[in-house]
Amino acid sequence: MSGSEDEECIPELVPAEITKVPVTVITGFLGAGKTTLLNYILTEQHGKRIAVILNEFGEGSAIEKSMSIGQSGELYEEWLELRNGCLCCSVKDNGVQAIENLMKKKGKFDYILLETTGLADPGPIASMFWIDEELCSDIYLDGIVTVVDAKFCLQHLLEQKPDGVINEAVSQVALADVIIINKTDLVNDEELNDLRAQLSSINSVARRMETQQAQVDLPQILDLNAYDGRSRSSVDEIFNSKGNQNTAGGSHHLDKTVTTVTFEVEGSLIKAALNEFMDTVLWEKVTNPGGNTMDILRMKGVTSIVDCPRRVIVQAVHELYDRQETTLWEESEQRMNRLVFIGKNLEKETLQNLFMMKVEEQTSNSGSS
Ligand SMILES: Nc1nc2c(ncn2[C@@H]2O[C@H](COP(=O)(O)OP(=O)(O)OP(=O)(O)O)[C@@H](O)[C@H]2O)c(=O)[nH]1
Numbered sequence: 071m072s073g074s075e076d077e078e079c080i081p082e083l084v085p086a087e088i089t090k091v092p093v094t095v096i097t098g099f100l101g102a103g104k105t106t107l108l109n110y111i112l113t114e115q116h117g118k119r120i121a122v123i124l125n126e127f128g129e130g131s132a133i134e135k136s137m138s139i140g141q142s143g144e145l146y147e148e149w150l151e152l153r154n155g156c157l158c159c160s161v162k163d164n165g166v167q168a169i170e171n172l173m174k175k176k177g178k179f180d181y182i183l184l185e186t187t188g189l190a191d192p193g194p195i196a197s198m199f200w201i202d203e204e205l206c207s208d209i210y211l212d213g214i215v216t217v218v219d220a221k222f223c224l225q226h227l228l229e230q231k232p233d234g235v236i237n238e239a240v241s242q243v244a245l246a247d248v249i250i251i252n253k254t255d256l257v258n259d260e261e262l263n264d265l266r267a268q269l270s271s272i273n274s275v276a277r278r279m280e281t282q283q284a285q286v287d288l289p290q291i292l293d294l295n296a297y298d299g300r301s302r303s304s305v306d307e308i309f310n311s312k313g314n315q316n317t318a319g320g321s322h323h324l325d326k327t328v329t330t331v332t333f334e335v336e337g338s339l340i341k342a343a344l345n346e347f348m349d350t351v352l353w354e355k356v357t358n359p360g361g362n363t364m365d366i367l368r369m370k371g372v373t374s375i376v377d378c379p380r381r382v383i384v385q386a387v388h389e390l391y392d393r394q395e396t397t398l399w400e401e402s403e404q405r406m407n408r409l410v411f412i413g414k415n416l417e418k419e420t421l422q423n424l425f426m427m428k429v430e431e432q433t434s435n436s437g438s439s
Pocket residue numbers: 098099100101102103104105106107187188252253254255256281282283284
């Protein structure tokens with residue numbers, strides 16, 4: 071694809087297909103069981119060549135990252151050099167570049183697992199891999215898996231940060247596509263129920279699993295396609311199941327500023343109106359009736375655009391968003407927009423009314439929907 075301008079003849083080994091390599095970000099508070107999960111994955115039979123990248127500051131140097139590659143059970147270590155230190159703090163595509171270089175040296179992997187430090191908000195890392203997809207990178211963000219400690223998670227979620235800053239444990243739960251409640255051996259049913267309720271009051275749409283020693287069913291956490299058009303079914307699943315009613319919290323009084331909100335609006339809107347809606351909620355920001363700014367951490371939705379025969383998927387992480395056309399609408403089908411927001415100070419009516427206005431603008435302009 072690149073660097074071949076100065077070559078005389080066409081290289082003989084042109085790759086026939088460009089298979090992009092999925093990246094799953096594994097996050098979770100200190101000691102929750104991320105490394106246990108990685109080790110478990112690497113020793114399971116999965117027939118994949120998996121690269122594992124640990125985004126942690128080591129004892130000695132902060133510029134080297136440990137990396138191991140597992141192929142049918144056998145592991146070896148590599149050092150991944152990142153000039154700017156910690157992956158999540160480095161310049162946007164630095165980490166992506168480092169991984170691509172490594173792939174050039176070592177041959178392609180089938181899959182990349184990236185363990186973030188326990189104290190990191192996974193937002194910047196997710197954004198880094200997500201943006202790069204558009205720059206024709208070899209790798210793409212598949213999903214975010216958050217491991218939580220059944221015993222201590224609640225305590226971490228409840229910890230208050232000064233100035234209303236969202237604490238990392240809450241961010242990790244909010245951005246999760248899958249939440250693994252690990253160490254269930256350390257809690258009783260009541261504690262577990264409490265935690266389940268608190269987790270779903272923050273993020274009611276992530277798939278949830280419960281484990282000991284992080285022993286998960288691998289297909290449940292890999293190849294999620296959580297950030298591309300193929301995730302449509304997951305948005306539909308949300309609406310066809312429990313997603314619409316917000317789960318009530320447990321007995322602890324968790325600071326409920328981060329929650330999930332879902333709504334549906336019939337009809338279609340023009341592309342510009344959808345962009346306006348996204349710009350307003352993500353960038354300009356709207357306030358809830360209590361006068362607090364709504365801060366969106368994660369959003370996904372299926373939307374219906376005027377004159378577009380296909381469903382349009384919208385995805386956002388923090389301020390970044392992206393649209394993708396996917397499957398065709400049926401002729402007879404009622405056009406429907408379904409949106410999911412996870413964030414701080416969210417209020418359903420305000421968001422839904424704003425979206426409805428964009429749909430109605432269209433209806434009154436053209437008289438069709
Ligand atoms: N009781 C119990 N202990 C577990 C379980 N899973 C992991 N552990 C232990 O919990 C400790 C922390 O696990 P790690 O996998 O290192 O956690 P981590 O999230 O990678 O930790 P950091 O990298 O320090 O953030 C280890 O001592 C594990 O053996 C479990 O299901 N039950």
